[in-house]
Amino acid sequence: MIAGRSLFALSAFRFPLLRYSASPRHIAVRVSPEKTKRLDLIHQRAMSEPSAAQKRVGDDDPEVSAEVEAPSLKRQKFTTDSVVPDIQMSDVASELAPESASEQVADGGAVEVEAEVEVQVGGVIADSPSSPSNTKKSDSSRPRRAARDRKARAEAEGTAVVRLPKRQSALLIGFCGSGYSGMQIQPDGVKTIEGVLFKALVDAGAVSQDNADDPVKVSLARAARTDAGVHAAGNVVSIKMIVTVPGVKDLVGRINELLPPEIRLWGFSRVQNSFNARLVCDSRKYTYYFPSYLLIPPKPDSGLHRVLLRKQQEVASPQSTSSTETPSSDPSSSPLHPFWGSAPPGSTPEDDLVRKREWRVGQADLERLREFVRKYEGSHNFHNFTVGREFGDRSNLRFMKEIRIEDPVVHGNTEWIAVMWHGQSFMLHQIRKMMAAIVLSCRTNTSPAIIDELYKSNTVFIPKMPSLGLLLEEPLFNSYNGRMAAGNERLQPTDADYRPPIDFEVHREKIDAFKEQFIYKNMRGIEDMSGLFDAWVRSVDSYAGKDLLWLNQSGKIPSECVIRKGERRNHPFKEKRIFDTTSFPSETGLIKKQLLKEESVEAEGEEGQSEEEEVLDKKQLAETEG
Template sequence: MSTAIKRAADEEAPLAKRPKIEGEVSPGPASAEDAPKPAAGADTTPVAQTATPTTEEPVASSSGAQGPIKRAPDPNSKRSQRKADKRKDKGKDKDKDGRQPWTDRRRGTRAEDATEDGEPREKAPRLPKRMCAVLIGFCGSGYNGMQIQKPPAKTIENELFDAFVRVGAVSRDNSDDPVKVGLKRAARTDAGVHAAGNLVSLKLITAIPGVPDLVARVNEELPPQIRMWGFTRVTNSFEARQMCDSRKYTYFFPSYMLIPPKPGTGNHTNLQQFCEDAPVPALDHPFWQGHTEDDPETEMQRKRLWRLPSDKLEALRRTAEKFEGTHNFHNFTVGRTFQDRSCMRYMKKIEIADPVVYGDTEWIAVTLHGQSFMLHQIRKMMSALVLSVRNDTPASVMDELYGARTSFIPKMPSLGLLLEHPIFDSYNRKAKAESKGAPGDAEYRAPIDFDQYAEAIRAFKEEFIYMNMRAVEDRDGLFDAWIRHVDAYTGQELLYLNPKGTVPAVAALKPGATRENPFKEKRKFNMTSFDEPIKDEESDEEVEEPVAKSAKGAKLAELEG
């Protein structure tokens, strides 16, 4: 074909037009003068164009070069069908709120955005939020711990957050997720643990129309075993756990737990292995002389009437002093090894009060003031303290338990454990130095002080914590059940409770190795309330996981008690 003929053919053949792509800007005329003029009387209203999804295909241009052209995809192709099915299934399992069923809807307290008639709900006016430290107390019986969890788990924070929402201290827009208001806690207590004082920090609406007293109004919404003591404005960067300097706990137990093991029990038999080298006073204690055949009820009555001698009280205090200072508490928690540096914990002070009698039973209170605690640490510390003193084991055994060998320490019952309150001395000093204005001013930051609520806290502890503790013990003898369970053990894992104060090689656990005749703990000792008398069943027993099989270290990092 000649050049002239080819040029003529190109001029006659119209160029294939590329369909407009959605969102694409047309190049338009080069100038306003080049723009075509509409015919007289023509409708100049812009017409909306709808683009069709396209694919590219080469096409011959007027110059003979290959250029791309867009073509709509075939709706019957396998690829198009897969995409359509995917879009169809994407929302298939969503609930009425448009969320996937696996979404972490921690609260579920948020109201629908529309009324029952389908009309849009009027939005509440936005009220200013302020970062606050909220001081609370609670009886942990019947609750799955402190931290908020997915329903149907019943926790302290679940109750508290719901109360804030109902009162209006947390807006409806933020009611579906506590993360939106930055909810944090100073001490994450385990299931059943009580707290006379604890602290949560979050952004609260403190000036609510029609609510002159926020604390009183929140307490109206809370169950009586959970109380809000007060709140204070804190700095916006406040983080409850990180800014907490230390925590104070108290553990209560009946003094009869310090009576040496009963003759004929596994614990007593194990002690006899060491009597050849030196006399063991615990083997021949006057409490058991002539009473080894008493029925359980008579034995329990005699235990309640027993009183702790002064020499035993001094031995208890000497051994407790071994906890003070910085030590490696890897044997006093779960899932940790000697090499784990996070097991280094600092205990400021351990104090043991003089025994006090309630009813027929004599009780002892041990206050533990530490920088921080790990999961089950206090219960295991108390177990090592009580078991070593009743077996006449020297206080030096604590130094052995801080060593590299892995030893098993049973957990004392949860029933006696109480968080007194967290302490924020460093924050209070900083707030005092940087605070502006006077109390009541917007920029004033008051110190975090539980002492100002001391009288209310004392009354609360007596009514909801101490009375519950003593009632369970008086009815069920829970502490006696625990000590009898320990004495019945015939294995080797507790052989460090000997008059030498050393950990025998046979008593050390080997990570990854099968434990022969392991000590089995009972779940009932993790409970603090019982609807009916306790039954002693084998199905209640469990073996604590060895270090090698524990994979919950990261998840348990914040748990304490």
């Protein structure tokens, strides 16, 4: 017995249709004209006598036929000689909306209601290699049986169970990710955006109590999965939910009342039954914001400055045939950047940060940044810009549609630069690593040719920029919207088959206000209070190992910084977990204390796996994409 959800249409003027959907095939059973009166009788009894609305349909009808739609979209027809369907309507009355149903039937229209049915293929479909097997029960029947058990208990206790129809919907949401462990719901109760959203949907009645224990039952999916702490002005969650809740006139408003202010539901759209937000999404848009002072070169005598200068001189030494002198590794022998040339002697990091915030980027530096990001556009193997993937993995191939460097804007004392990323999809940490590569390359005068080298087979380490600057702007559904527009040409928005486009622009005013209040204010406030970005770049500059030797003017990857599988690296770069955080208490010097704590742990030799050393299987990696 294969259990599923069906769409049951009642009409006095056209054949009723029972449809059962199960991936990857669809079985449609059409009822003969003689059955119309019987179905009308069921509908009338459902209105007046709900408990008696159980009727067997199709078990003795020789005119019943079935169609099997294979994944290839080729339709194959079978007669009752090869398919003997056995369809049982279970509690039709509980699925009907009596008021709207009676009004539409009175007007001669069709009423589409959702019912729980059981379909059993009683014969063997011969001559059909694409036919489904009837020898194995589907795992999806188990939740159905559990729901029926709960219903039976409720009937035994004399309590009524009302099942409302569900519709596949696209929820348009926005959120500030500070204080949350990412977007995707977690089974262990960790606080996530989806977890809080799903609870609000249950409390509002958009998800029934039967489905409240498992989001899988309502086909929950998201267009883009964000890391812990990352914000989103727009994201889409697909879910099969109850869109007409008794006693709730404004469902969006009711859900927002149950959500915390940092999570907003902009609206929802009725979508096709097969709609999955992640699979249907064409592309995603992100923005990364960072203070322009990150483009200032490493401070003289810092670890990174010394190691890069030493490597530069080693490369130049064999080419110098006119001098017998040994190249000096003294940092003072290289020309100073004007920012450091004007620094007072013995300046502290705090002194430097005050001056950094007053610094303004020049047009030449902006054009250099734009030259780097053009290298990212198009299709490339981004294996060095994520974790857990080897060079030969075909999933590393990603298409970047457009990357744009906006003109800098000053907020308070700090100048900020926004980088817009528009790509088909992104892997885990991809944008943060791509950002780090161009920022570190620009500030170390590295050749843009290094980006082309990073697409090749050599594996190197690229640090991640802080999570604080990353914002998901919106996922795009242009292909889906185009298909729906074609199907809507002869329909009105009030028609049951009308499918509106997924469009964030209709909510733009509310989205922009939310971004300013909950995202930008949080981002700038943390930077102003703690200098998070400065702490990150100083942690990079303090590194004196070989992992970052790919930052060089030749645009080549030296063998010393290539990571080889199974080989242990001496003095590997260790990322600080605090830069994955976007929520901090109002405590002066907290980031400095946390960094000192992490450095002391490293000094004591306590080793733990960094995120780059995590082992993720293919399924886990696929779930992190967005």
